[in-house]
Amino acid sequence: MFQxxxxxxxxDEDIRxxxxxxxxxxxxxxLEAQDGQEGLEILDNSFDLVILDIMMPRLNGLLTCQKIREKSNVPVLFLTAKSQEADKLAGLMAxxxxxxxxxxxxxxxxxxxxxxxxxxQVYQGKENPKEPVLELAGIKLNREFNEIEAHGQKVDVSDLEYKMLRLMMEHPQKIFSAQNIYESVWREPYFYTCANTVMVHIRKLRLEIEPDPQNPRYIKTVWGRGYRFENPEEL
Structure with a gap:
């Protein structure tokens, strides 16, 4: 069975x-492609990863990655002879x-x-079909319409906060570091200042779903490690 x-x-045929x-x-x-144009013609939703060279004829790797991002969130791993920080940043920004x-x-x-x-596969991924509504301890999350209901009341959250809550509710008790959350939800490279961004959105989520945001029952902080969603009914 394939992994x-x-x-x-x-x-480069030898490397490939x-x-x-x-x-x-x-x-x-x-599957193989010898340049970006051929790769885009092959790529579909069945792929789990793209390994992409940067210096290629017809369509280089940076432009290829940009076009991939127009239709897919599949992970992209760049392979390149360029090793400068500026080149690495260009690849991540693409x-x-x-x-x-x-x-x-x-x-x-x-x-x-x-x-x-x-x-x-864990955070974004190729998941098995699931029920459209996920419910834990009075929190309902609709996977199809990006809606959240807490204790019978609809709550108003941003798209980013919805994605954060969904990530944690689909993996209750799992501890997500700020880096896990940021890279999974924002889909951008993580820098240490991003921890504050995650913390701000966690605080906003708590204001919407927690009966007492100062003493959260659901979105718990695990000091020094990150955050997790707890289902009080299972404790």
Whole structure:
């Protein structure tokens, strides 16, 4: 059984073949493209990860990633000979999720691949079909219409706050660091100042769903680690 479906977009045939052999040995299904244009023609919603070179003919990796982001949130791992911080930032700003400079070890590549797939499948991912309404301890979250109801009353939250609550309610008791939450909801690189952004939105969520926001029952702070959604009925 395949562990995931990966698209390699790389114009160097030797690298492309080496990566393919490595991933197939780990039970991943792998498809190849030799440039960005061909990769976009192959890519569909069945893929779990794109491994993307930057320097390619016809359509380079940065432009390819931008076009991918127009239709998909699939994780993108850049492989490139460029290793300067400015190049890394350009890749992340184009929509990439991680960056690996050539030459790289296959062990490091495999570690990055597994980490991106795990995060995508757990936080964003390829989930099994679920009921349209998720309900825990009097909190109802509608997965289809981005609506939240707390104790029989509809609450007004932003789209970001809705996504944060959904993330935590779908994985109750799991501790999410500020970085987990930011990268999963904002889909942007995390910097230490982003922790304050997450904290502000957590506070707003508590004001809407907690009977006593100063003593939260649902969205708990785990000091030094992050946040989790607790279902008091299960405690």
């Amino acid at each position: 995931g479906k990966i698209l390699i977009v790389e114009d 073949m080496g990566v393919k052999i490595l991933l197939e040995a780990e039970k991943y299904q792998v 929509g990439g999720d991680d960056y690996l400079a050539k030459p790289f070890s296959y062990a490091e590549l495999l570690g990055r691949v597994k980490a991106l797939l795990r995060r995508y």
